[in-house]
Amino acid sequence: MAAFAVSYAVSPGASQALRGAPTLAKASAPKETPTLSGTGSAVVGAGVLGALALSAKRSRTSKSLRARGGDVVETLPTTEINYYKLDSINTTQILASMRCALKAMRASFHGEKPAEEKMKDALCNEDVRFALVSLSRLPVFSHDFGLAFKDDLDLLHTLKQLKYFWNLPQSQLAILMANLARRLDPQASADFSAFTEHLCQSASHLRAVKEVSKELPEEVHAEYMKNAAYLEDADAHAVYPTSIYRQCDALTLATQDASTIEAVMSTTITTTIKIARKVLDPSNHLLFDVYKPLGRCVAVVDDKVDEHYGDEIDNYFASHNIEFTKLVFSGNEVDKGIEDVERILVAMKKYSVGRHEPLLVIGGGVIADIAGFATSLYSRNTPYVMLCTSIVSGIDAGPSPRVCCNGYDYKNLYGSYHPPVLTITDRGFWKTLHPGWLRHGVAEIIKMAVMKDLSLFELLEKHGVRAVQTKFGTEGDSVDDAEFQDVCDLIVGKAMEGYVRSEYGNLWETHQCRPHAYGHTWCPGYELPAGMLHGQAVGTCMGFGAYLSCVEGWVSEQEMHRVLKVISDCELSLYHPVMDDDAMIWKTQLAIVEKRGGNLCAPIPKPLGYSGYLNDLSEEQLIQRMHEYKDLVSKYPRGGRGVEEHCIDVGLEDPQAKKLQKRAEAEAGQAAVLAGKLELLEQLRHEGLLNAEQFDLKHQQLA
Structure with missing residues (x-):
């Protein structure tokens, strides 16, 4: 978490270790001010500042006078509130202490005791x-902590979760320590x-570690409890987390009479x-x-995925003796309304899904x-x-923090910002996709290549057609082509990273400088009425954006045609009569300007492989x-049209027809209710x- 009061000086001799509760003397702990490995600069944590200058978490500025216009206004003292006090980061010390812990814990594995007793010994x-x-x-979620372990992301992931050891089940602590051993002591990995x-x-x-702790010797339990008590004030996230994937922080300033309060709040995910x-x-x-x-695991599963992979999913959890509840819902565009979201909410409540789960x-x-x-709606978070089992979810919707549903004929009208805590993309699922479903997903890769990564664009120029034809290496001879398999993973990885x-x-x-919105400016208004697949509609919008970029002089005519050719070669639409x-x-443009805070800010290439934004485009x-x-684009193959452009072309319901059907059903229901009320009136008279x-x-x- 960020430290706000960074102006206080800290003497080099100030102790950095475990303030405020049990003093755990370690001969190896450095006495000098810790430095962040690889930077050579001191990294002073908010906890040190809190201990030295903000022990009460409040400070007051001195009274002063300031001029306002022609008047002299007295400035009242201000109360400053900082919420958390975290220790400094010393990479060397962290790694040394973790290696010592691994060695000591491994020693506890000897003997014939049950595993639970060995965990207590550890x-x-x-x-x-x-x-x-x-x-x-x-501060395991901080930039500095991430940079300290940027060369080993699996280690970083493990450490971020180990911070919450007190609240974790003991089996999760064991899993994390085993992951730690794989990174820091591979020879001990098999034992762990x-x-x-x-x-x-x-x-x-x-059983949670905090519950297991109650059965430890009294003096050991007391030391853990002192730390828990300290953390209630210093960092409640670490002792009473709602979930282990989210933290918050704030700086609050208030006048002495509390008549004016200013605050800056942040959430870290x-x-x-x-x-x-x-x-x-x-x-x-992974799962x-x-x-x-x-x-246990409660899962929402796409009905088509369950048809193809339901048995494999069931077997995975059964083989690990994990209680599994499978909730199957439609994954079709026509079933993407607010009522479909509500059905999932009802199911989550039925099975009492927890906010930590x-x-x-x-x-x-x-x-x-x-x-x-x-x-995002359930218990607020x-x-x-x-x-991810499709190409669209695998490189776009899956890791996206933007979750949503359709409304009023507009794509993704309702929504919130709520990224998954873990996204897994496995190309193996793509082999059962209808060719049209996979094809339209390629649009999401093209958009990132055009806007962020020229090397990815060049991979698509070279391998895009084969990738589409082989469902990204899951069909035909490509399955045994190791080099092409790696190319497919590279394409997916680069698209994801971009x-x-x-x-x-x-x-x-x-802000609206969002390169990944390329191809999503004009098509949201006509995708649903036209009954188009999302990626096919995006293809038309990307092509139009490339043309606008050429008109503006941001890409050359040659680069524009390279973009149009990749879209067309992947059998996506450049144009639709709608x-x-x-x-x-x-x-549609007026609606998107409203959605984007009063700006068009249409992402288009500037030049190919880089992002630009067009903000002025009149109706004329x-x-x-x-x-x-x-x-x-009428001169392109198929007159610029895509292959299997519409939902009905690939075996899906037409969203426009389904909407009209739902409307007719609703109107029929309302008519029936009205007729019943009129009949009741006649009876009463x-x-x-x-x-x-x-x-x-x-x-x-009633009329």
């Missing part, structure tokens, strides 16, 4: 306790894996993205590591959007893990450019319970 060890307590007081396997088989593996293979093979522990310590979401883009939206690089620094869309409706296109210019663009005047009044009100 928790009693001073080296283990020192390492865990020290880590619990560190064996211990973890035995512990996870025990009846008590779900951690997430992990993995591109993996054979995720549902029981030997793959095991999350759900085994929870004792990540919902598992398995499916494509629609399920990613509506289930993610449901978790519930974490979820996204297992996407999150664009998205994660602007999590709440606080774009001939000038009024609709202009209405828009219509003229659209007509010019239509003439240009007939029975003398309403006179003629009362009947006429009620009848007029």
Whole structure:
């Protein structure tokens, strides 16, 4: 977490270790001011500042006078409130303490004791306790901590979770220590894996460390409790977390009489993205590591995924003896309304999903959007893990912090910002995708290549057609082509990296310089009415954006045609007749300006591989450019049209027809209710319970 009061000087001799509660003397702990490994600069944590200058977490500025216009105004003393006090980061010390803890914990594995007793022995060890307590007081979500361990992201991920050891099930602590051993002491890895396997088989593996601590010797338990008591004030996240994936901070300033208060608040969210293979093979522990310590998994699964992979999903959890609840929902675009989100919310309540318990979401883009939206609403914030089974979810909707549903004929009208805590993309699922479903997902890769990564664009020029034809190496001879397999993973990885690089620094869309919105400016207004697949609609919008960029002189004519050719070669649409409706296109632009805070800010390449933003485009210019663009792309194969452009072309319901059907059903229902009310009025009049005047009044009100 950020330290706000950074102006206080700290003497080099000030102690940095474990303030405010049990003093755990360690001969190896450095006495000098810790430095961040690799930078050579001192990194002073908020905890040190809190201990030296903000022990009461409040400070007051001195009284002064200031001029306002021609008047002299007295400035009242100001109260400053800083919320958390965290220790400084010393990479060398952290690694040394973790290695000592691993060595001590491994020593406890000897003998014939049950795994639960060996865990208690480990928790009693001073080296283990020192390492865990020290880590619990560190700002593991901070930039500095991330940079300190940027060369080993698996280690960083493990340390971020170990901070919360006190609240974790003991099996999760064992899993994390085993992961730590793989990074820091590979020779001990097998011993830790064996211990973890035995512990996870025990009846008590779900007990939290804080509960296990009660059975430790009194003096050891007391030391852990002192740390917990200290953390209640210094960093409550570490001792009473709602979930282990989110923290917050703030600086609050108030006048002495509290008549004026100014505050700056922040939320820090951690997430992990993995591109993996054979995720549902029981030997793959990505899902095991999350759900085994929870004792169960509640999953929202796309109905088409369940048809193809339901047995594999069931078998994965059964083989690990994890209670599994599978909730199957439609993953079609026509079932992406607010009522579909509500159905997921009802199911989550039925199975009492906890705010610390990540919902598992398995499916494509629609399920990613509506289930993610449901978790953001459920108890205001519930974490979820996204297992992506389509290309759209795998490189776009899956890791996206933007979760949503459709409304009023507009794509993704309702939504919130709520990224998954873990996103897993496995190309193996793509082999069962309808070719049209996979093809339209390629649009999300093209957008990132055009706007952020020229090397990715060149890969698409060279391998894009084969990738589409082989469903990204999951069909035909490509399955045994190791080089092409790596190319496919590289394409997916580069698209993912470009996407999150664009998205994660602007999590709440606080500004509109968003490269990943390329191809999403004009098509949101005509995608649903036209019944188009999302990627096909995006293709038309990307092509038009490339043409506008050429008109502006931001890309050359040659670069523009390179973009159009890649879109066309991947059998995506450059044009659709719905774009001939000038009024609709202009209405869409007005809507997007409203959504983007009063700016058009249309992302287009400037030049190819880099991002630019077009903000001025009048109605006359828009219509003229659209007509010019239509003439240009009509010379491309298929007259600029895509292959299997519409939802119905690939076996999906037409969203427009489904909407009209729902509207007709709703109107029929309303008519039936009205007829029932009128019949009741007639009966009441007939029975003398309403006179003629009362009947006429009620009848007029209903009409």
